[in-house]
Amino acid sequence: MSATGFTGIVVIVLFLGLMIFFSIINQEPKQKNIRPIPAYDKINQEINVSVEDGTQLHISLGRGGITGPESAAALAGLSILKQVIEKSSVCDYPPVVSTGNAVISILAQDTIQGTSKAISVADKGKNPSGELVGVTPFSYAAGTLTTIRDKNVSANIHTGWFGSEITWLTTAGERQSTPTIAGTAQLPAQAVIYASASDPLIGEELYAGGAYLGAGKIHLASISAQDIFRWIIIFIILGSVLLKFLGIDTFFEYILAGSM
Amino acid sequence: MNIKLRAPVSAAIAIGVGVVVLAGYFIPSITNIRFALLRTGLVLAAVALLVGIINLLSVHFKKMGSDNENSGYSLILVIALLLTLVVGIIDMVQSYMLGQPNFQMTNWIFTYIQLPIETSLLAVIAVSLTYAAASILRKRMDLFSITFFFVILLVLLGSFSIPSATLPFLHVIRDWIVRVPALGGARGLLIGIALGTITTGIRILMGTDRPYGD
Numbered sequence: 001m002s003a004t005g006f007t008g009i010v011v012i013v014l015f016l017g018l019m020i021f022f023s024i025i026n027q028e029p030k031q032k033n034i035r036p037i038p039a040y041d042k043i044n045q046e047i048n049v050s051v052e053d054g055t056q057l058h059i060s061l062g063r064g065g066i067t068g069p070e071s072a073a074a075l076a077g078l079s080i081l082k083q084v085i086e087k088s089s090v091c092d093y094p095p096v097v098s099t100g101n102a103v104i105s106i107l108a109q110d111t112i113q114g115t116s117k118a119i120s121v122a123d124k125g126k127n128p129s130g131e132l133v134g135v136t137p138f139s140y141a142a143g144t145l146t147t148i149r150d151k152n153v154s155a156n157i158h159t160g161w162f163g164s165e166i167t168w169l170t171t172a173g174e175r176q177s178t179p180t181i182a183g184t185a186q187l188p189a190q191a192v193i194y195a196s197a198s199d200p201l202i203g204e205e206l207y208a209g210g211a212y213l214g215a216g217k218i219h220l221a222s223i224s225a226q227d228i229f230r231w232i233i234i235f236i237i238l239g240s241v242l243l244k245f246l247g248i249d250t251f252f253e254y255i256l257a258g259s260m
Numbered sequence: 261m262n263i264k265l266r267a268p269v270s271a272a273i274a275i276g277v278g279v280v281v282l283a284g285y286f287i288p289s290i291t292n293i294r295f296a297l298l299r300t301g302l303v304l305a306a307v308a309l310l311v312g313i314i315n316l317l318s319v320h321f322k323k324m325g326s327d328n329e330n331s332g333y334s335l336i337l338v339i340a341l342l343l344t345l346v347v348g349i350i351d352m353v354q355s356y357m358l359g360q361p362n363f364q365m366t367n368w369i370f371t372y373i374q375l376p377i378e379t380s381l382l383a384v385i386a387v388s389l390t391y392a393a394a395s396i397l398r399k400r401m402d403l404f405s406i407t408f409f410f411v412i413l414l415v416l417l418g419s420f421s422i423p424s425a426t427l428p429f430l431h432v433i434r435d436w437i438v439r440v441p442a443l444g445g446a447r448g449l450l451i452g453i454a455l456g457t458i459t460t461g462i463r464i465l466m467g468t469d470r471p472y473g474d
Contacts, residue, residue, distance in 0.1 A: 001287070102312030105308070106308050141381075165385060185457075
């Protein structure tokens with residue numbers, strides 16, 4: 001086994017252990033223990049608004065599939081979709097969902113149907129669509145614009161894998177004077193949403209949706225595990241800087257080269 | 261009974277495949293199994309594309325029939341889709357009859373219709389981005405937004421290549437921004453994304469997060 005493979009297994013096992021540990025010790029986890037993220041507060045707020053006003057939320061899940069590096073962002077978007085549908089079960093009009101990937105479209109429809117069954121939505125005609133809007137970046141963005149411009153849509157949630165074309169979606173939301181919550185894993189698109197979305201999700205915030213939308217204690221435990229790892233990485237970076245400064249970094253390189 | 265069994269079975273398959281694919285990254289002896297599962301996934305994704313297109317057609321047929329202000333767009337989409345499909349089928353038949361690949365008409369559609377449209381849309385993005393950057397201070401007047409705005413301004417000014425309007429020190433500032441704070445920030449974001457990706461993956465492998473129905 002290579003050194004990279006061994007490190008990967010260690011990281012995953014440690015993560016798994018920490019998540020199980022935190023989910024056991026926090027039997028009654030409190031959401032207030034985690035730092036506030038305004039975008040998720042806004043989602044909760046907009047769900048309430050849609051219930052009171054009889055409007056719809058629009059959730060776009062991006063173009064990410066499940067076989068590439070974009071899969072985690074797409075699955076995080078699906079997880080947020082599930083929570084939003086559960087929370088908005090008493091809405092007159094359930095959320096409308098658009099995707100730019102066929103597999104995610106099917107998973108979205110499955111999530112919608114599964115969640116709708118769980119919340120006993122009798123009228124299937126009212127269930128959100130989860131339609132495939134377009135398969136290229138621009139066809140997806142252009143197709144989603146018509147949903148954003150729908151007068152009954154009160155807020156837009158863009159979570160998943162987007163490129164710079166997300167600026168169309170966020171700008172269209174702004175023109176409609178509807179709040180736009182947006183998060184993606186692509187770095188250039190993150191800069192775009194920071195500039196153009198009313199409530200951006202930056203970096204790992206996209207993956208924390210479950211913890212902030214009440215998906216369960218394992219989601220909160222994963223946030224705690226991430227924090228532990230973040231501190232470990234900070235210490236490793238600072239330690240590496242110190243070792244480099246003291247000139248002992250090559251000593252460890254020799255050790256690693258010899259043992260692995 | 262059937263409904264009750266469906267969720268655990270689908271979850272078990274998803275978790276099992278996920279675990280084997282993950283293990284395949286670290287254990288060389290099961291790499292072949294990982295590739296076989298990934299190939300199966302790709303075939304399923306192709307079938308899903310067909311299902312997605314049928315779904316897209318049905319949604320837009322419904323929109324055309326209803327009293328929808330965007331029904332014209334739906335009509336254009338359906339005509340374009342069917343036309344491209346017919347052209348593709350004709351090309352396939354011709355290729356079969358000639359005994360060699362011949363996708364001239366399909367290539368023509370991509371080269372002279374789709375490519376120019378997408379290139380034009382790419383140009384529109386530049387306008388949208390400029391608008392977004394200019395309006396950021398109107399949306400959020402805080403320290404981070406002000407910093408963001410002035411960094412954009414500095415980088416843009418430093419990127420000018422008009423000889424009479426070029427200021428040498430702006431090039432130096434731009435290079436420093438790109439090499440030091442921007443690179444550091446990007447690495448920080450990537451570390452955060454990597455941590456989020458790992459936890460999302462583990463939650464799905466544990467079956468505690470099931471974004472594929474229940």
